[in-house]
Amino acid sequence: MAELSDRSGVAVPTIKFYLREGLLPRGEPRGATRSSYDESHVDRLRLIRALVDVAGLGLERVREVLDVLDSPSSSLHQALAAAHQLLSPAPEASPTEASAAAVAQLLAATGSAADPHGPHATAVAAALDAMHRAGQPVSDEGLVRYAQAMAAVAEAEVVGMTTEHRDGALTYALLGSVLAEPVLLGLRRLAHEDQSVRRFSG
Amino acid sequence: MAELSDRSGVAVPTIKFYLREGLLPRGEPRGATRSSYDESHVDRLRLIRALVDVAGLGLERVREVLDVLDSPSSSLHQALAAAHQLLSPAPEASPTEASAAAVAQLLAATGSAADPHGPHATAVAAALDAMHRAGQPVSDEGLVRYAQAMAAVAEAEVVGMTTEHRDGALTYALLGSVLAEPVLLGLRRLAHEDQSVRRFSG
Numbered sequence: 272m273a274e275l276s277d278r279s280g281v282a283v284p285t286i287k288f289y290l291r292e293g294l295l296p297r298g299e300p301r302g303a304t305r306s307s308y309d310e311s312h313v314d315r316l317r318l319i320r321a322l323v324d325v326a327g328l329g330l331e332r333v334r335e336v337l338d339v340l341d342s343p344s345s346s347l348h349q350a351l352a353a354a355h356q357l358l359s360p361a362p363e364a365s366p367t368e369a370s371a372a373a374v375a376q377l378l379a380a381t382g383s384a385a386d387p388h389g390p391h392a393t394a395v396a397a398a399l400d401a402m403h404r405a406g407q408p409v410s411d412e413g414l415v416r417y418a419q420a421m422a423a424v425a426e427a428e429v430v431g432m433t434t435e436h437r438d439g440a441l442t443y444a445l446l447g448s449v450l451a452e453p454v455l456l457g458l459r460r461l462a463h464e465d466q467s468v469r470r471f472s473g
Numbered sequence: 474m475a476e477l478s479d480r481s482g483v484a485v486p487t488i489k490f491y492l493r494e495g496l497l498p499r500g501e502p503r504g505a506t507r508s509s510y511d512e513s514h515v516d517r518l519r520l521i522r523a524l525v526d527v528a529g530l531g532l533e534r535v536r537e538v539l540d541v542l543d544s545p546s547s548s549l550h551q552a553l554a555a556a557h558q559l560l561s562p563a564p565e566a567s568p569t570e571a572s573a574a575a576v577a578q579l580l581a582a583t584g585s586a587a588d589p590h591g592p593h594a595t596a597v598a599a600a601l602d603a604m605h606r607a608g609q610p611v612s613d614e615g616l617v618r619y620a621q622a623m624a625a626v627a628e629a630e631v632v633g634m635t636t637e638h639r640d641g642a643l644t645y646a647l648l649g650s651v652l653a654e655p656v657l658l659g660l661r662r663l664a665h666e667d668q669s670v671r672r673f674s675g
Contacts, residue, residue: 385670389666422664424661454597455622
C-alpha cells in the first residue's frame with residue numbers, strides 16, 4: 272500500500288478510506304496483512320482525485336460516475352457523458368426557444384452527433400441568451416465560426432486520448448476538459464491583445 | 474434624466490450617484506432644473522454597468538478604467554489593455570521558466586504583437602504549469618493548435634467592433650470577452666460530446 276501511495280500520490284489514510292467506502296477495489300491478498308495492487312488501482316486513484324480536486328465533486332457524485340464506468344453494459348461514451356454532465360451545472364434559467372433553436376440548427380448544419388436537448392446544448396443556448404440581453408447577440412454566422420474553432424480544439428484533444436484503460440481515458444477527458452479551459456481563454460485574451468495592438472495603438 | 478434612464482436601463486438614483494461621483498459627465502444645462510444628455514451619456518452608462526455587473530469591478534477600479542479612457546493622450550489599445558488587465562486576475566504563483574518560455578516562443582512563432590511578459594501571457598503560462606503538474610502537459614504542437622483556434626475566434630470578434638465611440642468600443646470588448654466565454658466553453662463540450670458519440674459509443 273505504501274508503494275501504491277507513492278505511485279498515485281494519494282496518502283495511505285486516504286487510500287484506506289476509499290477502500291472502506293468501496294470506491295477502490297481491494298487488492299489481491301498476499302498473506303495476512305499484505306495485498307497486491309496493480310496499474311488499475313493507480314488509474315482508479317488518479318481518477319478519484321481528478322473528480323474530487325479538479326471537478327470538485329463530493330463522494331456521492333464520485334460514486335455515481337464510478338458506477339456508470341464500472342457497469343459492464345455502459346459504453347465509454349456513457350461514462351464520459353455522465354462525468355461531463357456532473358461537471359456542467361444546469362443553467363439557472365431555461366433558454367429561450369430562439370436560442371435553443373439556434374443551437375439545434377447549428378448541430379444539424381454541422382452534422383454533430385451531440386444531443387440538441389442535452390445539458391451542453393442547453394448551456395450554450397442560455398449563454399447566447401445572456402449575450403442577447405446585454406445587447407451583443409451572436410449572429411448565426413458568428414456562432415458557426417465559434418463552433419468551427421471549438422471543433423478544431425476538440426479534435427486535437429481527442430487524438431491524445433488512449434482508450435485502452437477506461438479509468439485512464441476518463442481521467443484524461445475530465446482533466447483535459449477542466450484544466451485546458453484557462454489555457455484556451457488566456458490564449459483568446461492574447462489574441463485580442465495582438466489585434467488591439469495592431470488596430471488601435473495608433 | 475428620465476429619458477436617459479429609459480434609454481440606458483439604469484435607474485435615476487443610480488445615475489445621480491454616478492454624476493455626484495464624477496463617473497458620468499454632467500449634461501448641458503437647459504434651464505434651472507433640466508439638463509440635456511446625448512448618446513455619449515448612454516454609452517458611458519452602459520460601459521459603467523458592464524464594468525460593474527459583468528466584470529465585477531468596484532467603483533474605484535471603474536474610475537481607473539475611465540481615467541485611462543478619457544485621457545486624451547491614451548490610445549484605444551491602452552484603454553482596452555487597462556480594462557482587460559483588471560478583468561484578468563494575476564495567477565497565484567509565478568509560472569515556471571519553461572512555461573513562460575513556451576508562451577514567448579509561441580508568440581514569436583506566430584508573429585503575435587502581444588506582450589510575452591504581460592498578464593495574459595503569464596496567465597497562460599501558469600495554466601500550462603497546472604496541466605503539467607496534473608500529468609497532462611500540452612505539447613508545443615498542441616499549444617500552436619489551441620492558439621490558432623483562438624486567433625480565429627478573436628479575428629471574427631474584432632470584425633464586429635466599431636471604434637467610432639471609445640466608450641462603445643470598450644463596452645463591446647469587455648462584454649464580448651466575458652460573456653462569450655461560456656458560449657465558447659459550452660461549444661467545446663458539445664464538440665467533445667460529438668467526438669465521444671462517434672468514437673466511444675460502440
